[in-house]
Amino acid sequence: MIMKYFAAVTLVTSIGLGCDRPPAQSAEANGAVAVSAPYPDAQILERAADDASDWILPAKSYSSNRVTTLSDITPDNVTHLKKAWVTKLADDGQQEAAPIVWRGVMYLSTPHNHILALDAASGALKWENPYTAQYTILYFVNRGVGFADGKVFEATQDCHLIAADAATGKTLWNVRGCVDTTNSLYSMAAYPYDGKVLVANGGGDNGTRGHVQAFNAADGSGAWDWETLKHDTWPGNSWEHGGGAVWSGMSVDPETHTLFLPVGNPGPDLILAGREGPDLYTNSIVALDVSTGTPRVKWYSQLLQNDTHDVDPSMAPVLFTGRVDGRAHAMVAIGNKGGELFMFDRGSGKLIHKVVVDDDYNLFTSVPTPQGTVACPNHGGGIEFNGVSYDSATNLILIPSTDECGDWKTTAATATYVPGRAYTGGSLPTRRDGTGVLTAVDVATGRVAWRDSLGFPAQGGVTLTTTGLAFTSDLSGRVYAFDIRTGRELWRDSTGSSIVAPISIYRANGHVYVAVVSGEAGAQTTPNLPPANGSVVTAYALDATGPVINSADNQVQSTQQPQAPGEGTPSSTGSAPYTPAQVQTGKAVFAAQCASCHGAQLQGISAPGLTGPGFGRVDINLSALRTIITQTMPATAPGSLTPDQYAAVIAYLLAYDCVTPSGNGAVPFPTTDQPALKSVTIGGRSCPVK
Numbered sequence: 001m002i003m004k005y006f007a008a009v010t011l012v013t014s015i016g017l018g019c020d021r022p023p024a025q026s027a028e029a030n031g032a033v034a035v036s037a038p039y040p041d042a043q044i045l046e047r048a049a050d051d052a053s054d055w056i057l058p059a060k061s062y063s064s065n066r067v068t069t070l071s072d073i074t075p076d077n078v079t080h081l082k083k084a085w086v087t088k089l090a091d092d093g094q095q096e097a098a099p100i101v102w103r104g105v106m107y108l109s110t111p112h113n114h115i116l117a118l119d120a121a122s123g124a125l126k127w128e129n130p131y132t133a134q135y136t137i138l139y140f141v142n143r144g145v146g147f148a149d150g151k152v153f154e155a156t157q158d159c160h161l162i163a164a165d166a167a168t169g170k171t172l173w174n175v176r177g178c179v180d181t182t183n184s185l186y187s188m189a190a191y192p193y194d195g196k197v198l199v200a201n202g203g204g205d206n207g208t209r210g211h212v213q214a215f216n217a218a219d220g221s222g223a224w225d226w227e228t229l230k231h232d233t234w235p236g237n238s239w240e241h242g243g244g245a246v247w248s249g250m251s252v253d254p255e256t257h258t259l260f261l262p263v264g265n266p267g268p269d270l271i272l273a274g275r276e277g278p279d280l281y282t283n284s285i286v287a288l289d290v291s292t293g294t295p296r297v298k299w300y301s302q303l304l305q306n307d308t309h310d311v312d313p314s315m316a317p318v319l320f321t322g323r324v325d326g327r328a329h330a331m332v333a334i335g336n337k338g339g340e341l342f343m344f345d346r347g348s349g350k351l352i353h354k355v356v357v358d359d360d361y362n363l364f365t366s367v368p369t370p371q372g373t374v375a376c377p378n379h380g381g382g383i384e385f386n387g388v389s390y391d392s393a394t395n396l397i398l399i400p401s402t403d404e405c406g407d408w409k410t411t412a413a414t415a416t417y418v419p420g421r422a423y424t425g426g427s428l429p430t431r432r433d434g435t436g437v438l439t440a441v442d443v444a445t446g447r448v449a450w451r452d453s454l455g456f457p458a459q460g461g462v463t464l465t466t467t468g469l470a471f472t473s474d475l476s477g478r479v480y481a482f483d484i485r486t487g488r489e490l491w492r493d494s495t496g497s498s499i500v501a502p503i504s505i506y507r508a509n510g511h512v513y514v515a516v517v518s519g520e521a522g523a524q525t526t527p528n529l530p531p532a533n534g535s536v537v538t539a540y541a542l543d544a545t546g547p548v549i550n551s552a553d554n555q556v557q558s559t560q561q562p563q564a565p566g567e568g569t570p571s572s573t574g575s576a577p578y579t580p581a582q583v584q585t586g587k588a589v590f591a592a593q594c595a596s597c598h599g600a601q602l603q604g605i606s607a608p609g610l611t612g613p614g615f616g617r618v619d620i621n622l623s624a625l626r627t628i629i630t631q632t633m634p635a636t637a638p639g640s641l642t643p644d645q646y647a648a649v650i651a652y653l654l655a656y657d658c659v660t661p662s663g664n665g666a667v668p669f670p671t672t673d674q675p676a677l678k679s680v681t682i683g684g685r686s687c688p689v690k
Contacts, residue, residue, distance in 0.1 A: 039150040039166060040102060042194055046254045053507040058098040058144045058189040059387075059461075060504075062252040063319035066389045066463040068505040072512040073542060074467040078481045078491045081540045083547035084513060087123035089116075089535035090555035094500055094522030094606035096385075097144040098189070099515050099537065100152075101506040107147055107166070108517060108537070109189075111140040111606060112558045113156045115164055121509035123537060123550045127169035130556040133158040137185045137203050137420060139523055139597070139607045143249065143385075148192035148217060155186030155199045161215055163197075175220035177201075179227075182419040183208040188249055194290075196223050198252075198259070204245030205310075207267045207415075207423030212246055212259070212288070212295070226288065226295040228263045230280040238275040241417045243267035244282040248385035249316030251332075253346065257291035258298060260319065260332055265312035268415035270368050270408070271425030272306060283307050285317055285334045285342070287349060299349030303336055308367045309408060310379045310428065311338040315387030322443035323395050324352060331443070333390070335383030338363050339401055341441065353446030357439045358382055358401050368408035368426055378406035379428045380524050386461025386502045391484050393466065396440045396449055398484070400458035400472050404434035404526065411631055421620075427631060427638035433528035436474045438462065440487060450487035454480070459524055460516070463503040473499040476530055477518055479540070493540070497532040500524055515539040522597055522606030525636050558603070570616050572683035575660040577667035578651035586652030587689055589645050593634050601688065602656055611657050616684025623677035626650060643671035658685040 040048075040056050048054075049061035052069045060066045073081065089095070093111030100107045106120040113131040118124065136157045146153035151163045151172060159178035164171055177199060178184035184201040191198040196214040204210060210228030215221065228244040243266045251260040266275055266282040280302065287298040304311055313336040322331045322343070330346040339358025344351055362375040381404040388399045406429030415423050436458030440449040460473035469490070470482040475498050481491040498521035505514050519535030591600065597607035609615055620628075630646045632638050641649070647669040654669070655661075659682060 040147065041149055045148060045192060054103065055099065055101040055504040055506045056147055057191070058100070058249060059316060059502065062193070062254060064249065064251040064316040064387065065318050065320050066461060066502065067391070067466065068463070069466050070505060070507060070512050071467050073465060073469060073514070075469060075483055075490055077542060078469060080542045081481070081491060081493070081514065082544040083493070084511070084539050084541035084544035085123035085546055085548040085550065087118060087125070087537045087550040088552040089519070089537065090552035091558045092535045092605055093520055093558070094139070094141050094524070095517040095519035095535050096141050096501050097517055098502045099504040099517065100145055100147050101504060101508070102147060104508045106515070107145050107152050109142040109145050109154050111142060113142055113154060114556065115145060115152055115154055115169065116555070117169060118537065120506060120513065121511065122548055123539060125550070125554050128555055129164045129169040129171065131156060136604070136608045137183060137206060140604060141187050141522070141606065143187060144189035146190035146192045146197055151217065153190035153192060153197050153217070155188065155190045157185050157187070159184055159186060159201070161186070161190065161197060161199060161220060163217070163220065173220040175215065177213060177215070179211045179225065180208050188247055191250060191252070192217055193252055198250065200246035200250065200261070202245045202247035204243030204247070204264045204267060205269050205422060205424065206420065207241035207243065207417045208245065209239070209242055210244035210246050210263060212261060214290070224293050224295060228261070228281050228286070233278040233280040235274055235277055241267050241423055242275070242279060242282065248314050251317045251319055253319055257289060259288040259290045259295070260317040261286045261288060262313040262315060262317060262334060264314070265307050265310055267423045269310055269422070269424040270308055270410055271413065271415060272308060273414045273425060276306060278302065278305060283312055283336070285313060285332070285344070301342070301344060301349050301351065303334070303340065303342060304338070309338070309363055309375060311336050311363065311382070314385040315383060318388055318390060319346060320390040321392070322390065324444055333388060333397060335388060335399060335401070337377065337379065337382035337384065339377050339382040341383065341388065341397070341399055343443065343446070353443070355441050355446050355448070357399050357437070357441070357448070358403050359405070361405065368410045370410055372407040372409040374405055374407050376405035377402060378404040378432060378434070380404065380431060380457065380526070381434060384459050386459065389462045389464045390443070391464050393468070394485055395443045396484060397443055398462045398464065398470050399439045399441065400436060400460065400462050401439065402434045402436055402457040402459070404432050404457065406430065406432065421628070422632065428635065430638060430640065431526045431636035434526045438470070438472055438482060438487070440484070452482060452487045452489060456529060457524065457526060460499045461502040463505060465505065471503050471505070471514060473503065473516065475499065475521055475524060475526070477532070479503070479516060495536060495538045497534060497536060498524070498529065511541045513539045513541050520596060520606050523635065570681070570683050571685070572657065572659045572681060574680035575662040576622055576654050576669065576677070576680045577662050578654055578669040579661070579665055579667070582648045582651035582668055583655045583689060586648035586650070589641065589649050590652055593641070594649070610653060611686045613684040615657070616682060620681070621678045622680035622682070623673055625682070626673060626677060647671050652689060654682070655689050656687060657682045658687040
């Protein structure tokens with residue numbers, strides 16, 4: 001189990017501070033060889049889809065259509081794919097980055113914002129640029145780096161945009177980003193385009209507002225900013241904490257300088273609470289003209305109004321030319337977490353097809369209630385952030401998705417906005433055993449051509465080859481190859497850890513590789529998942545004789561470790577009731593229910609750290625902390641612990657964070673709220689529990 005919304009208590013008040021990266025770590029001892037080749041510029045990036053050997057944008061090209069023209073791997077020989085190399089990652093967590101590959105070098109980010117450069121043919125480490133975020137708002141994930149003109153760009157959890165030298169890993173510049181650093185984060189990949197770097201913030205579920213930003217690639221200076229909320233479509237001032245984050249990715253049509261955006265759900269989540277109405281541009285696809293320094297909306301389509309089930313369009317829109325009524329149409333496709341796929345005319349925004357690919361029982365005809373209302377898909381189901389791909393040979397669009405239902409409950413009729421905490425009327429539902437499905441839809445008719453079941457949730461998207469293969473994955477760590485025309489499974493293998501990241505295909509040293517990063521399931525954990533075996537990059541090749549296993553020995557461990565309090569770190573105030581027996585019980589419960597995401601030393605893995613200076617800067621009292629834990633934890637199963645177990649977990653956190661026990665440790669932490677708890681706050685010290 002995980003404790004996703006413990007993020008609700010991880011606000012740091014020193015919002016103006018970011019962290020400079022330490023010097024890049026060299027790995028020449030691993031046999032790294034510098035690549036003396038030009039780097040992709042704006043023109044090369046615009047033609048990325050035609051570059052068979054490299055993978056230089058997160059979803060292959062600006063169209064976000066993951067298709068490779070490499071022809072070496074075919075339906076006839078795909079069974080010969082074997083692991084060629086495996087590189088272990090020291091920074092364990094929920095790995096979501098797409099490997100970027102250029103001229104034999106692979107660049108990727110890790111959950112805690114490290115950047116690594118690997119030899120793409122062997123997996124050997126070339127250099128690493130580690131990072132220490134000053135705070136995190138939600139949980140530690142990063143969806144990849146941008147790459148252009150000899151620079152590797154990364155947007156960090158603590159709202160910084162960083163450029164590193166692609167040859168050495170040395171930091172070239174580091175600027176603060178997000179408009180609202182009290183309640184925003186970056187988790188999406190940075191997108192280089194037209195001499196700029198495009199990013200957008202997450203944090204919509206916490207009540208921040210969405211902003212899409214452009215920074216000059218040369219020095220990181222700001223170029224423009226576009227807010228996703230159209231204020232006059234909201235009741236009163238409800239737009240102030242209206243959400244609408246663009247957190248997953250974006251697509252660009254360079255010919256028209258149009259940016260296609262998946263704008264997320266409105267806030268507060270799960271309840272309407274005074275925001276009834278259009279609430280634009282939430283839950284919408286927006287076509288944004290970025291040809292000048294003042295972005296302008298060309299068209300938009302709202303996929304859902306009055307959302308109460310977290311049904312945002314989470315994937316980057318896919319641009320393609322499909323065949324409808326015997327004619328070629330410039331189209332754009334987008335899916336949402338309700339399992340709906342929409343296909344629009346790319347120029348006008350006219351809807352061409354809407355297809356439901358998952359069970360949508362009760363999702364659009366009910367609202368969450370205090371008693372609970374079952375609806376499908378659950379918040380981790382439907383079409384997720386790695387999205388869909390289109391095959392021009394068959395005119396099929398392939399959609400990985402997840403079938404899973406949830407019991408949607410509210411705990412309050414209204415939501416109170418507090419920076420850094422979830423802005424919601426209740427907890428997201430307990431996760432259930434989810435299953436994945438790969439669906440092929442005929443673009444000409446909008447009808448399903450075939451469906452294939454996957455054993456576990458499908459979060460990793462789908463990458464196609466022009467030879468007729470569809471590579472996809474499931475959350476258990478399996479990688480599959482299907483025949484695009486028939487849907488027949490042709491090959492599978494397992495990486496050994498959960499796959500939440502997309503697949504990249506490239507050529508290096510004369511061989512074609514199929515590569516994916518895997519790690520913890522983190523916020524996507526379902527009860528039926530097998531345990532993960534650490535974070536790794538796995539590369540497959542035809543008739544490989546390996547695999548070569550690269551250790552993480554030369555990498556930097558995650559720097560999100562408890563640190564000694566520094567100047568300005570607050571101390572705990574007050575004492576709290578808890579007993580030594582509760583602490584030991586809480587330690588065991590934490591290890592079983594929480595440590596996979598928050599870390600055995602509370603250091604944070606895919607979820608925030610719960611000790612040290614960062615946690616100590618949280619502006620929250622113990623009563624409020626108890627409410628968050630008992631009502632929203634673990635995030636995959638809120639309320640699933642007994643009152644005594646919740647009390648024990650809190651006792652363990654208090655002891656670990658050096659809060660003095662009242663009554664000489666003879667009085668247990670209560671199973672109900674007490675007025676005295678409001679006078680206790682947690683400081684920045686760590687006292688590890690033995």
